[in-house]
């Protein structure tokens with residue numbers, strides 16, 4: 001359930017309704033004049049994607065779809081990080097039920113985000129590794145601040161990015177670049193990401209980032225919405241169907257991997273390393 005927290009009137013003619021998921025993990029702001037939604041991930045310090053954050057995102061996406069949202073900006077309340085990807089603690093010594101529930105919610109959230117009929121833009125105001133990169137890649141347009149890192153780094157962690165993560169990257173930067181990036185588990189600087197088309201624009205700072213995101217949505221919202229969304233979903237349907245028809249196999253892949261003693265050992269070392277940093 002969403003609670004109406006407060007009504008803010010900013011110093012512009014637009015009035016803003018500010019909703020928040022009850023957990024406060026996602027701040028949702030909807031501009032009353034334009035209907036544009038800003039979905040801000042708010043799980044300090046790095047928006048690691050645990051079950052609760054994914055569930056709050058999923059709930060927000062369902063609400064936006066039901067309310068015929070005309071456009072959405074996905075961003076983060078953190079100064080350093082857009083999202084650190086999947087929460088490593090969700091994968092460290094989970095029960096089978098917990099691991100299954102977690103992966104299933106990740107699938108639900110991605111399917112909703114990837115298939116929205118309305119235009120989506122990722123305002124990437126920080127680092128965006130692995131699952132964070134997946135979120136950004138699932139939007140239609142990506143704008144990033146300078147001097148941050150983005151990419152699917154799974155290979156460097158000794159794990160394999162799931163097929164649908166790989167497909168998202170291939171759909172954006174093409175077969176050859178995706179193959180090279182995925183084999184290496186390469187993280188790109190914002191500037192490198194722009195060069196290979198992993199992001200579409202760079203912004204100078206957060207204000208410029210949000211302005212550019214609004215500009216993109218203004219342009220998209222000027223197009224006939226039904227035709228726009230049919231073309232979008234048409235382009236994405238093969239990638240979506242692959243996961244939708246293979247959800248159980250994908251969950252099995254995750255469970256088979258996550259419970260490997262070697263994976264648990266690397267995970268423990270990685271968590272320790274991040275904590276000592």
Ligand SMILES: CCCCC/C=C\C/C=C\CC/C=C/CC(=O)SCCNC(=O)CCNC(=O)[C@H](O)C(C)(C)COP(=O)(O)OP(=O)(O)OC[C@H]1O[C@@H](n2cnc3c(N)ncnc32)[C@H](O)[C@@H]1OP(=O)(O)O
Pocket residue numbers: 045046048049080081083084085086087088089091127129130131132153154157158159160161162254257258263266267270271274275276277
């Ligand atoms: C290693 C083996 C993984 C095993 C996986 C198991 C099964 C796999 C099967 C299939 C799944 C494959 C798909 C995986 C997709 C993923 O998304 S995996 C997650 C990959 N993410 C990362 O590698 C990012 C790690 N984090 C960072 O690089 C940095 O934190 C950052 C994002 C660049 C930010 O840096 P900054 O300096 O600002 O912050 P800190 O590093 O100091 O971190 C602050 C705080 O947050 C904790 N933390 C960071 N990332 C995560 C995370 N992903 N999950 C949980 N917690 C995280 C960090 O430990 C610090 O904690 P504190 O010291 O207690 O404050």
